[in-house]
Amino acid sequence: MNEIVQTKNLHKIFCKGNICVANKIDLSINEGEIFTILGKSGSGKTTFLRMIAGLETPDDGEIFIDNKLVFSKNTNLEPKQREVAVVFQNYALLPHLTIASNITFGSDASKEILEEVLEKTKLKGQENKFPHELSGGQQQRVALARAIINKPKILLLDEPLSNVDTELRTHLRIELKEMIKAFNITALFITHDKEDAFYLSDRIAIMHEGNILQIGTAKEIYHHPNDLYCANFLGKMTEISKNSYIRPEHIEICENGEFEATIKDIIFYGSFYEIKISSKEKELFVHSFDDHLQIGQKIKYKLNGDILKF
Numbered sequence: 001m002n003e004i005v006q007t008k009n010l011h012k013i014f015c016k017g018n019i020c021v022a023n024k025i026d027l028s029i030n031e032g033e034i035f036t037i038l039g040k041s042g043s044g045k046t047t048f049l050r051m052i053a054g055l056e057t058p059d060d061g062e063i064f065i066d067n068k069l070v071f072s073k074n075t076n077l078e079p080k081q082r083e084v085a086v087v088f089q090n091y092a093l094l095p096h097l098t099i100a101s102n103i104t105f106g107s108d109a110s111k112e113i114l115e116e117v118l119e120k121t122k123l124k125g126q127e128n129k130f131p132h133e134l135s136g137g138q139q140q141r142v143a144l145a146r147a148i149i150n151k152p153k154i155l156l157l158d159e160p161l162s163n164v165d166t167e168l169r170t171h172l173r174i175e176l177k178e179m180i181k182a183f184n185i186t187a188l189f190i191t192h193d194k195e196d197a198f199y200l201s202d203r204i205a206i207m208h209e210g211n212i213l214q215i216g217t218a219k220e221i222y223h224h225p226n227d228l229y230c231a232n233f234l235g236k237m238t239e240i241s242k243n244s245y246i247r248p249e250h251i252e253i254c255e256n257g258e259f260e261a262t263i264k265d266i267i268f269y270g271s272f273y274e275i276k277i278s279s280k281e282k283e284l285f286v287h288s289f290d291d292h293l294q295i296g297q298k299i300k301y302k303l304n305g306d307i308l309k310f
């Protein structure tokens with residue numbers, strides 16, 4: 001499989017504060033995949049994306065884009081020469097330009113290509129409007145259309161969903177995935193949001209303090225986290241014995257359960273309940289669909305899935 005982005009030993013320290021934001025990162029992004037860097041605020045995601053784009057200079061290492069060296073000790077190609085496109089958090093649309101002019105701004109794309117992009121981003125008929133006349137979803141599509149029109153080797157998405165409310169966010173993330181797949185483009189997406197990462201990504205890298213801790217599909221990293229940090233970051237767990245943990249969906253409340261407990265709290269999440277139970281002075285979280293459980297009720301439970309050991 002062709003690797004569209006490859007970093008080797010990519011290293012960056014911000015002198016101010018002496019923060020290592022990229023610790024010798026080796027990473028490959030395959031052609032056609034949506035690859036996500038998932039990490040808490042301050043983990044180094046944006047700096048990594050900016051180094052790929054040529055907007056930040058690494059201290060050491062190499063970057064290849066479509067097998068072409070774009071950064072090394074002796075090479076540092078300008079952003080334009082790297083054939084990448086960035087979609088920023090706020091979309092950065094130009095308010096005084098029409099949608100068509102926003103999309104073609106700085107591009108020498110032909111009318112035919114503009115037509116094709118308008119068609120694929122479902123913006124046909126909107127081209128003479130101004131950004132403020134469009135919905136949040138349409139504005140995202142304009143930002144995407146502008147990024148895609150020059151056929152970049154890779155689309156870099158810097159938390160494009162982070163400034164929108166939950167309802168719109170769910171809608172935008174569906175659209176975003178559809179659009180990226182419609183153009184069959186390779187994308188690097190960065191986010192702190194696990195749900196966005198799980199929904200959008202073919203593969204995910206978990207980043208923490210400038211280190212990539214694990215790379216895999218959503219299922220792989222959720223079910224087989226490399227360490228306790230990754231496991232906790234991806235979902236709730238309870239320690240059931242020394243260094244052994246279980247996720248709430250892997251505990252089952254049932255009459256023939258092995259262990260006894262008392263229900264301490266019930267939280268309704270719409271599609272399921274999260275039940276806090278207390279057993280032998282241990283508190284565990286359980287996911288359940290049972291409508292009839294009550295606080296104070298004595299129940300039995302069993303462990304019904306992977307035990308994670310670290």
Ligand SMILES: Nc1ncnc2c1ncn2[C@@H]1O[C@H](COP(=O)(O)OP(=O)(O)OP(=O)(O)O)[C@@H](O)[C@H]1O
Nearest residue numbers: 014016019021039040041042043044045046047048
């Ligand atoms: N130009 C800079 N000079 C000094 N420190 C910086 C600079 N840019 C970022 N940092 C610091 O580097 C660390 C990583 O920042 P970065 O923006 O890459 O993280 P992030 O994971 O993208 O976080 P966020 O989601 O909050 O943007 C942070 O501690 C940040 O304060």
